[in-house]
Amino acid sequence: MKEYHHLLPLATGYFGVSSALYDFEGLVVVYGPAGGAWHINVEDEPRWYRGPATVVGAGLLEMDVILGNDDKFINNIVETAKGLNRRFVALSGTPISEIIGTDLKGFARTIESRTDMPVFMVPTAGSEPYPEGASKALLALADKFMDPDAPKHPKGINVLGAIHLSTGKESHLDPLFETIASTGFEPVGVLSAPVPGQADSLEGVRQAPGAAMNAVVSTSGLKLAERMYADYGIPFVAGMPVGLAGREAYMALLQGEKDFSPAKPVQSAPYEHVLVVGEPTLGYGLKYCLNHDFGISQVNVISVTPSDPLFRGNEGNIGLLAERGKADRDTDDEGEISKLMNDPSVDLVIADPCYRALLSGSAKFVPLPHIAMSARIHWDMDYEYSMDKGHAYLASQLLGNTSAS
């Protein structure tokens, strides 16, 4: 059993559903008591402020749970979905629906038949890591909207897993999109957000099967990438390119180069043992950057959500920007992370600012928000990780540089 004292427990399954679907103009119904959806919006969804009803709660009460009252809630959802004129309805489970075994799949079928709207359920509860919820949501979105006969784009690429809980503000990914464009690829779909310039927010999802490549930038996108390889034969590259060497390596992966070797470090940072704590895809991207941009050889990645999906080596993965080391591990346990951070040999910690509370030793702390941890608290912080901008941010923190290399 995990104990938290100084930290917030990480976002869980239905937070991931919300994060993945928020931008598609749908209605996400968190099927649980009042408060669940409220907190997601107010704390975890910086996009909520003054926006339309997107993530709403069912507001279950004690007698509803005892008596069922399924008809009442189906009616409520139908009334709201019709009244708000959203693009689809997604039902997401909570601890209560999990415990009482609510048939959300049956709900979805009934609501769909009564509204003529696309309706789907995402089987979540309240204890699973948020990427699991996001991953299921992306699969459900794909099942509902992808067009298997979408026209083929030989240079088309989809970006999968760019959910705000993992990657933060969309602008943090600008360097990634610029680099992708520089290799000749054109974005077809960004699964978790509309493609800029498309009037129909779901157009990118529909057209996604026509792409030639998938770029997976967080573990939330891996299952969908595997599914799209199985269904449409689209290969994928997984990783979050951080820094200059990360950019070069990523471009090589996208272009199918097998024997890429990174250039020698351009700078040397005065640190010997770094601990990176956070989402695994970004964590391993940081590790690559610290190894090859800053010449730091000992970098341990502490993945606070499961990293296994990155390394399972499934078919379709033609490139992975992550290399697991012996001392890397998966844990979000506050006590364990605290011990690792305060190991006397660790002289640099890169993590969400919330983790600073665990640091009692002399290691330097570099803040890098993980929205699934600190939510809105550090949403507006000035930081970067992707490509050149990521290098510049790390250089400013590690070397005191203020300009990009």
Next chain:
Amino acid sequence: MDLDHARIRVEDLKEKPDFPFAPLEGVGPNLAGWGVIETCLLLPESVAVMVGPSACLRHSAFMAHARGFTERFYMLCLSELDMTMGNHLDKMEKGIADIAARRDEKVIFLIVGCPDYILGTDFTGVINRLEASTGKRIILGAMAPITIGLKESPFTSAYTSFFDFLKHEPRVPDDGVVNLLGTFMPLSAQSELYQVLADGGMDEVVQIPLCHDLKEFARMAKGRASVVLHPLANGLSGKMDKEMGIPTCFAPTSYGFSTIRQQYGKIGEAVGRSLDIDNHEQKARQAAEPIFEELRGKSVAVGCSINGSPFELALFLLENGLNVETLFARGTIKPYEWELIGQLREQAPDIMVYNASHPGLCGQTQPFDHVEIAYGVDAGMYCTNAANVPLSRYQEQKYGYEASLWMLEQTREAMANPISNHDWIYGHDFLI
């Protein structure tokens, strides 16, 4: 969704079923304050341990951190499967024992969530064993929104549970002591209430936010009366009255001069003394008049996140010439507010009352573009052009005529140097 679904003219708001029904929880800014954790941790020498699925814990953790309770708040994550199978009790017992061994506090609030509430988990054995092995009091509480509206709220239950630390105290009344209940922040140091009570011979006000330990809290047993500023404390004050013979009165934070006079009347009755407030009222009226002159005719909205009743504040503003057109409320209108609504019906039947959590209201700001002053962060969220005056209970706890003047000065300040609603919500945590 038509906005008409989310609102009602105050003329037609006569009983609870009239209030606009929200088919789903539309996530309005309507739940500010009084979380179970912050309520529990008002009690000195206590820590809170919340157990449940991570999702539920994360929600409460934000509130605890925002209120500065990080050091005294622990969370134990449990899976739905463990809870359903009853496997969590052993884990919970061990976890709480570990925490107890590290802390000096005498009281541990064990807070469970909706799952355990629905499953009917029996914690009696766990609590008995923990009390025996740790020597600390373990108090069971619930952070269970699934109980909303059905019975005593978890917040009220948590506050009422403080009675356990009073009930064994000898009842030796001290005529100079008055208890103040239902406040999260200490009463402001310059509050007129201290002066009014002191003039009546009562020079000690015991209030929970200022009690450093249980011994200080126990002085409430000596109180000649209790004054309740928020309905949350009615359960505790009722028990103190019934079982210890400490008279009580409900005199909530108010803004209107006539209402404040009534509240002091109730307080005087409870303490058994006539309280002299004439001078305070006269001074307040004189100080208020020039501010009202500046504000008369302004278009106003009042929300339910203010300290006090939005209906009471609306009445006061109407009576002084402001143009109150819009109220934002929740379905949980308090019993004492129906009389205020009745007065509003008489004075301004066209006021629109919105259900702040209605999904049809989310994102609707254009209908409120003309509003010039919005009281409460909930009203401020919809009224984008208005000067936002939070009147949050997390700013300062004022009382009496001082509260009226503070409200007016805050209004003038907000109009001269506006702070955005976004900053109030996210920079000052007045929504969480």
